[in-house]
Amino acid sequence: MKEYKTEEEFLKDYNPKDYPSFAVSVDILVFGISSVDDSNYKKLDTKKMSVLLVKRDSFPFKDKWCLPGGFVLENENLDESPVRILKNETGLDNIYLEQLYTFGNPKRDPRMRVISTSYMALIDKDRIIEKKLNNNTCWFDIVEVKENDKNIEVTLVNNEEKIEFTIKKALKELTTDRYSFSIKENNSLAFDNPLVIVSGLERLKNKIEYTDIVFNMMPEKFTLGELQKVYEVILGKKLLDPAFRRIIANKVIATDEYKTGEGHRPSRLFKYNERNK
Amino acid sequence: MKEYKTEEEFLKDYNPKDYPSFAVSVDILVFGISSVDDSNYKKLDTKKMSVLLVKRDSFPFKDKWCLPGGFVLENENLDESPVRILKNETGLDNIYLEQLYTFGNPKRDPRMRVISTSYMALIDKDRIIEKKLNNNTCWFDIVEVKENDKNIEVTLVNNEEKIEFTIKKALKELTTDRYSFSIKENNSLAFDNPLVIVSGLERLKNKIEYTDIVFNMMPEKFTLGELQKVYEVILGKKLLDPAFRRIIANKVIATDEYKTGEGHRPSRLFKYNERNK
DNA sequence: TGAATAGTGTCTGTGAGACAATATTAT
């Protein structure tokens, strides 16, 4: 092996082709919260959470749905790649993004060896509803997440289609960590996208409890009832009013405005309290 | 654009060179807990946490210390790469590993474009102390982690050397997430390794509270005093005995054995209670 | 015997769960 005196000298001789080469892609799991009108004028709108999916128009996985995503560019910072792709594919800009997990199964993509880093994006879907999505891009509502010791079953629907998949939970052998996930049933989604969705759901459920992440999914002003409904959708359970109000008390600031015309007592509008802690 | 009828047909024509190519590497942050003999025969051994570092013998970053790691192989699952590398570089086998974060700054490595996924490994260092490490591999004790609103300062030492670095904490602009980290001062470590170390310290601190991860760093049988000292080293603060015992009460099972000969009342040995929840 | 840790008892304050009660609106 040749000896080099300086780093410059070494780099001049260096040949990148000596190392295995991979394509690197990102998958973006976009969660959006939106309102569902209730027919009863007295009832509050309910909230639902949706995932943004793209219909693949080319191989591999042609005609299956997949998460928005794409390849990282040659001189692009990994963390900036999802920002660019989200803007291109969906027109969405200035959005909360966080890295989830990097998947690197050699058989992930039949074309070539791909390493894929997944990101989770959170938005208030009502706020961007007017933006036109590409016509191969579509919101799917998360209508059911059934979890027990062994499996997680997820059901997504849009106007015409229904997507279902099942994830198998397994305790890792050696470790005392949480569960590891593997895909058990999946007919509609490309790649290992079901794993990404489940990881994101878990991450969101956890982080809503100890961060202020939820306010990325809220409009600027909101009632506590609305905020509570968002918590309930994400956590998948009802919360008691007084307990909820205690929890979020110092995360919000009251405004002077009220939301009226709802067929019942008007409720005060609140804002996110950014200076919290 | 040519139209393909089947996936097979498409794949035959497909040329991987159409996509930017990256090298993919893993960095492994190995945390080990070990005992420090106290000169006073009556005092309990204290515990310390150490990080495994390797001295680089080639460019880039020649003669700097870095985390064990290497390139992912062509047909290797990403998550299996750190297992192989750990075994080769250190002889360590059957170890708790979890993925931390994937770093992909284009200037990370002067040789070429590299994406690097970091993993955290946890071990009971006393249990493997007899294994001979390569002579360019060395444990550094984490002797100080000073954190305030703006910075995290970390000091590592081995017998001869002292490594210090400072990480700058910044609130992300858009997001309401936790802090984002950047390197402020670093003279001794290669690549972005200081970021990996700090991420791991944070992850460990968090997870020790809501998982059983700590038992990966314990011998099979241990006293509650020892376990408490490990918590204290990781959390960086003293804990009160009764509170601690309440917390870990259903994570451990008492054995019939006692640890004696310590110059004070013997203490019962406990085991990890695996069937917990 | 004394230093040191092991292990337990218990008081207090905080905070979540639960339920009740009151307030206010649009139809």
Added chain:
DNA sequence: ATAATATTGTCTCACAGACACTATTCA
């Protein structure tokens, strides 16, 4: 008036922090 949500009050229970006390060993 009524249905529906908004908002607050408060009781109880679980649990963490804090401190005190007892137990036991070995040089």
